Amino acid sequence: MVRLFGPLVGLFFAVALFWSFGNGAYVAMTEEVPETAEEMFHKHPEEVAFSFDSAMGTFDKRQLQRGFQVYKEVCANCHSLKHVTFRDLAAIGYNEAEVKAIAKQWPSKAQTFDPKTGDRGERTNLPSDPFPAVYYAGQGVPPDLSLITKARHGGPQYVRSLLAGYAEQEGYKNEQGIELLKKFPDAKTPDGLYFNPYFANLNLAMPAPLVSDGQVTYSDGTSASVKQMSTDVSAFLAWTAEPKLDKRKQTGWAVLGFLLFATVLAYFAKRNVWSNVH
Amino acid sequence: MSFPWAQEYKPVNPLMRYLDERLPLPRFVYNAVGAGYPVPRNLNYMWNFGVLAGFALVMQIVTGIVLAMHYAANAGVAFDSVEHIMRDVNWGWMLRYGHANGASMFFIVIYIHIFRGFFYSSYKAPREMIWLLGVVIFLLVMATAFMGYVLPWGQMSFWGAKVITGLFSAIPFVGEPLQQWLLGGFAPDNAALNRFFSLHFLLPFVTLGVIILHVWALHIPGSSNPTGIEVKTESDTVPFHPYYTAKDGFGLGVFLIVYASLVFFAPNLLGHPDNYIPANPMSTPAHIVPEWYFWPFYAILRAFTYDFFIIPAKLMGVLAMFSAILVWFFLPWLDNGPVRSGHYRPLFRKFFYLLVIDVLVLGYCGGAPAAEPFVMISQIASMYYFLHFLVILPIVASIEKPQPLPFSITESVLGKDKSAVLRPEMSSTPATA
Ligand code: HEM
Numbered sequence: 181m182v183r184l185f186g187p188l189v190g191l192f193f194a195v196a197l198f199w200s201f202g203n204g205a206y207v208a209m210t211e212e213v214p215e216t217a218e219e220m221f222h223k224h225p226e227e228v229a230f231s232f233d234s235a236m237g238t239f240d241k242r243q244l245q246r247g248f249q250v251y252k253e254v255c256a257n258c259h260s261l262k263h264v265t266f267r268d269l270a271a272i273g274y275n276e277a278e279v280k281a282i283a284k285q286w287p288s289k290a291q292t293f294d295p296k297t298g299d300r301g302e303r304t305n306l307p308s309d310p311f312p313a314v315y316y317a318g319q320g321v322p323p324d325l326s327l328i329t330k331a332r333h334g335g336p337q338y339v340r341s342l343l344a345g346y347a348e349q350e351g352y353k354n355e356q357g358i359e360l361l362k363k364f365p366d367a368k369t370p371d372g373l374y375f376n377p378y379f380a381n382l383n384l385a386m387p388a389p390l391v392s393d394g395q396v397t398y399s400d401g402t403s404a405s406v407k408q409m410s411t412d413v414s415a416f417l418a419w420t421a422e423p424k425l426d427k428r429k430q431t432g433w434a435v436l437g438f439l440l441f442a443t444v445l446a447y448f449a450k451r452n453v454w455s456n457v458h
Numbered sequence: 459m460s461f462p463w464a465q466e467y468k469p470v471n472p473l474m475r476y477l478d479e480r481l482p483l484p485r486f487v488y489n490a491v492g493a494g495y496p497v498p499r500n501l502n503y504m505w506n507f508g509v510l511a512g513f514a515l516v517m518q519i520v521t522g523i524v525l526a527m528h529y530a531a532n533a534g535v536a537f538d539s540v541e542h543i544m545r546d547v548n549w550g551w552m553l554r555y556g557h558a559n560g561a562s563m564f565f566i567v568i569y570i571h572i573f574r575g576f577f578y579s580s581y582k583a584p585r586e587m588i589w590l591l592g593v594v595i596f597l598l599v600m601a602t603a604f605m606g607y608v609l610p611w612g613q614m615s616f617w618g619a620k621v622i623t624g625l626f627s628a629i630p631f632v633g634e635p636l637q638q639w640l641l642g643g644f645a646p647d648n649a650a651l652n653r654f655f656s657l658h659f660l661l662p663f664v665t666l667g668v669i670i671l672h673v674w675a676l677h678i679p680g681s682s683n684p685t686g687i688e689v690k691t692e693s694d695t696v697p698f699h700p701y702y703t704a705k706d707g708f709g710l711g712v713f714l715i716v717y718a719s720l721v722f723f724a725p726n727l728l729g730h731p732d733n734y735i736p737a738n739p740m741s742t743p744a745h746i747v748p749e750w751y752f753w754p755f756y757a758i759l760r761a762f763t764y765d766f767f768i769i770p771a772k773l774m775g776v777l778a779m780f781s782a783i784l785v786w787f788f789l790p791w792l793d794n795g796p797v798r799s800g801h802y803r804p805l806f807r808k809f810f811y812l813l814v815i816d817v818l819v820l821g822y823c824g825g826a827p828a829a830e831p832f833v834m835i836s837q838i839a840s841m842y843y844f845l846h847f848l849v850i851l852p853i854v855a856s857i858e859k860p861q862p863l864p865f866s867i868t869e870s871v872l873g874k875d876k877s878a879v880l881r882p883e884m885s886s887t888p889a890t891a
Contacts (some may be wrong), residue, residue, distance in 0.1 A: 182791035183852050190848025193781070194841045196766040196774055201837040203764045208830055235723045263541050325734075327541070330726060331734035378746070421734075422542070424551045431552070432722025439718055443711030446704070453704040457499055457696060 211423040217367040221354050223377045225341040230415055238426045239419055247416025248447035250409045253396050254389050255287075255325065258318075263326035267397040271423060272416075273325050277305050288312045318372035319372040320385025329414065330421040333406050336414040341378045346388040349375035460489065460677065461496045490677065496695035498683035498700055499807055500871050504578075505681065505702075507571040512669060513710060514564040519662050521557040522606075529609065531655035533648040536611035537736040555725040561603050562728045563717045565751035568596060572786075578686060579798040584679045588789040591672040593786045595665055600752070600783075602661040605654040607749055608646070613734030617661035617746045619646040619654070625759070628773040645739060686798030686869045687863055688772040693875070694867035745827050752854050753824030755779050756816050757836040758843065778840065784848045793845060793857035804860045806854050809846060816842045 231240040246249060248269065251261070266283040274282065289302035290309050305312060317321050329335040349369050354362045354377075360367060369375045373383040390413075391407045419425070466489040469475045478485055488494045528547050530539040543550035564884035572592070574582055604622060608615045623640050627633040642649030680689060688697055696702075718725065728750055731741045748756055762775040785792075793806075798805045817838050823836035871877035 182788050183794070186785075186788060186792050186848045186852060189781070189785075193778055193844040194849075196769075197761055197779075197837050197841045198845075199766055200761065200763045200771070201834060201841075204837065208834070214832070262797045263538075263545065327734045331731050333731055335731075341833055356821075384853070386604065426556075428551060428722055428725070432718065435722060436715065436719045437713050440712060443715060446708040446711045450708045452702040453700045457701070 214313075216423065217364040218381050220363070221360055221377055221382060222380060223345070223354075225337040225378060226345075227338055228340060228411065230334065230418065232418065232425055234416075235429060235432075236427070238331065239272070241273040241414070242400055243412050243415045244419050245274075246400065246409075247387060247412035247414070248272065248457045249398065250390070250396050250413040251325075252282075254409075255413065256311070256314065258314060258316045258322040258386075259325045260322075261326050261352045261420055262313065262324050262416055263424075264423075265310045266305060266306055267307040268423060272419060276307075278331070283307050283309065283397075286312065288314055313339055313416055318385070318387075322386065324422065325417055327421045329418045336418040337401075337423075339377065340414040343375060343388075343390050343413065344407050345378040346374060346376050354378070460494070461680065461689065461692070461695065461707050462574070463695075464489070464496050465697060467492075467494055467729060468555070480881050490673065491703070493697040493699045494700040495677065496689070496692070497698050498679050498689055498694060498867050499696045499701075500685065500867050501681065501702070501705075503705075503709060504574040504597055504684075504879060507567050508707065509706045510567045510713050511564065511571055513713070514560060514567055514663065515665060517667065518554075518557065518560050518564060519666075521553050521560060522662065522774070524553055525557055526659060529655075531609065532653050533611060533651050533737070536609060536651060540610045545756065547683075549622070552721065555721045557606075558729060559720045559725060561606065561749070562720070562751065563713070564599065567713070568599065569751075572596065573814065574728065575645050576806075577800040578682060578684065579793060579795075579800070580682050581790045582793070582798050583790065585682060587675040588672060589790060590787060592674060593670055593783065595668050595672060597663045597783065598661055598668065602658055602665065603749065603751065605661075606657040607733075608651065608654045610733060610738045611651060613737055613741075613743050614730050614733040614746070614748075614767070615737040615738035616646055617648060617740065617743055618748055621746055622748070623650075625772075625779075627775045628770065628776045630773070639778070645719055646756065682798065684799060684801060685864055685867055686802070687867060687870075690866050691868070704798055747825055750825060754820040755782055757820040757824030757832075757841045758782050758822070761833065761836045761840040763833060763837075778844070781873060782840075782843060782878075785844070788852075789847065793851040795858060795860070797860040797863065802863055803854075803858060803859045806851075809850055809854060812842070813846050814847070 187194050187227050231237050251259075256440070263337055266286075269279050269282065270276070280423065286305050288304050292301045292303050293299075294301070310312065314322070329339055332338045334341075354360070363457040367382070369383045372384055374381060374387055376384055377387075390406050390409050393403070395406075396409055398404050422428075467478070467482075467485040469478050469484065474484055485494075500564075525543065528539065528543050528550065530536060540554065542553050545551075547553070575592070577590065604618070608619045621643075623637050623646070623734070626640060627637040629636060633889045638644060640645075640650075644654060677882065680695075730747065730749075747753070756779075759775040759779040762771045762778060765771050766774050794806075795803070799804055800810055819839045820836060820843065823832040826832040864870040
């Protein structure tokens with residue numbers, strides 16, 4: 181029975197697949213797939229090395245502090261960081277008094293609700309509070325940035341390229357020297373959006389947030405070029421997404437060391453046990 | 459049942475003797491994975507993967523139960539509760555990464571285990587029941603992993619649930635109501651999340667039950683082996699303990715090294731970035747893809763792009779995807795040649811390697827965007843997949859001339875088998891057990 185019906189079922193699926201294949205092949209041969217601006221002009225993130233890339237790599241706390249400063253002075257106007265609390269900053273080298281001060285001076289306040297009167301209000305942030313929600317009146321919805329480097333292909337490299345990658349669309353050419361607006365006149369960036377070849381569909385609602393060198397004054401004396409600020413804030417966002425990275429790798433080496441040792445022992449134990457059989 | 463020369467459990471410790479007379483659980487273990495289970499002496503490392511799959515299941519259960527102590531199955535907070543596990547729960551990041559990558563390790567191991575079965579035709583009589591139960595286990599684990607992936611309630615969780623439950627809507631007449639019944643609504647929401655959590659918690663224990671049956675069925679004929687010929691005499695076997703406990707122990711070490719490398723150094727390598735975006739029913743991801751271990755079947759699903767006579771393409775895809783696994787149930791009868799091991803089946807072996815490549819190609823296409831040339835490649839690859847199991851194997855089984863088999867397992871190992879009778883020096887050294 182099985183050997184009778186089996187081949188019939190197999191042929192049934194094969195013929196149905198061949199039907200789909202034939203139709204698809206016909207379409208592929210007769211219809212040209214139109215080129216799209218996204219395909220031709222979207223750029224992959226620029227390669228850049230971060231201190232925490234390799235299996236040995238750890239966060240560079242000074243860089244994270246610089247990145248935090250960029251977040252605080254620029255990005256926090258539009259983006260929240262809801263999975264991170266003020267006191268988490270202790271992990272990147274701020275002491276208790278500094279954390280308290282940062283929480284207290286944070287411009288947007290924690291929301292309160294009084295169940296007796298129904299009044300809504302505000303209070304100063306405490307170190308145990310997460311970074312408060314941000315309201316943005318402009319076009320588009322700025323996503324929460326806590327997890328952004330894990331939520332995009334390319335992670336921190338992508339964020340860095342995006343921030344430093346805004347370009348003038350007029351006269352923009354890709355690597356093959358093709359000019360975008362000549363090739364696709366319809367691809368002109370709509371009002372309220374901004375052109376950025378690193379963004380998937382080339383136009384996003386975020387105006388370039390880092391526009392001039394020295395926009396942030398670093399306290400450690402690092403010169404704040406747009407590239408430098410983009411790199412630092414991307415590293416900071418890698419930390420907000422994966423605060424346990426250093427501990428994870430450290431644990432990993434201990435675990436791997438133990439496992440390698442145990443596995444070598446297991447190998448010799450196995451040899452020993454089997455020595456009288458082979 | 460076991461071979462007549464299986465060692466008998468003889469407790470020396472009075473406590474163990476007391477226990478043995480009242481509840482012979484240690485005897486049961488001794489006979490199942492101890493010195494009381496004689497195993498062919500020539501098993502290679504491909505025979506390690508059953509034990510590894512069992513280990514992976516236990517690991518999923520342990521990490522899963524602790525995760526469940528901190529996880530909240532509510533659409534409003536599920537995503538945040540997973541982040542809470544990652545950030546605030548002591549060693550929560552390790553549990554969560556351990557569980558997510560544990561699922562991947564589980565599938566790596568189980569796929570190798572299944573392909574071992576294909577190559578050595580382990581499904582053939584008298585081991586059909588072991589094989590059938592194995593396919594049931596695979597289906598259960600797939601269902602479990604699918605529902606587990608929904609729990610963090612990210613974008614891929616949500617859209618994966620929507621696409622996969624949407625498959626049921628392809629069934630004529632009852633499809634739509636069936637999908638709504640499965641989800642408890644028109645789209646995945648709190649009702650779906652809660653029932654998925656409940657089932658995700660339950661199914662691993664059902665799986666554990668079926669694994670016990672699987673191993674029980676295995677102990678009737680005993681393990682097969684790379685030659686595929688049956689055990690004849692005591693010299694063909696060694697006791698499971700200490701021989702295979704030692705060998706599996708080494709294999710387990712290698713497994714754990716790979717697993718630890720993933721968890722501690724590349725925990726998101728096999729995941730999709732979109733699942734770090736909270737579920738949003740208003741925004742469809744550019745490419746909806748399941749986890750890597752579903753890719754071959756996902757490619758088959760998407761390979762049907764045109765209606766076939768009166769059968770809509772979507773229904774064909776769903777039928778084919780489920781059939782792709784269901785054919786495994788019929789394998790013992792589709793491939794019914796007398797010789798088991800692929801080592802002695804030259805023609806079969808060629809098709810086996812083709813199948814391996816075919817499934818890898820399907821896997822690649824299943825993870826790629828649904829565009830050309832991937833669709834056309836998956837159509838060809840799916841065609842081969844079905845022809846392989848349903849047409850080629852039965853033909854190969856009837857026309858193939860297998861190569862000569864060794865006289866016995868002992869001969870295949872030692873190059874000679876002085877006699878097919880009990881060799882005193884082997885039987886008098888019951889290892890060191
Ligand atoms: C057959 C064994 C199992 C498999 C293959 C499996 C698979 C998965 C997968 C793929 C996820 C999503 C991981 C992620 O991306 O975060 C998950 C999540 C989860 N599983 Fe399991 N699981 C198994 C057993 C269990 C058991 C026995 C429990 C509890 C008793 C459990 C509890 C959970 C919980 C609470 C989550 C959500 C937390 C999270 O997303 O990390 N799992 N599971």
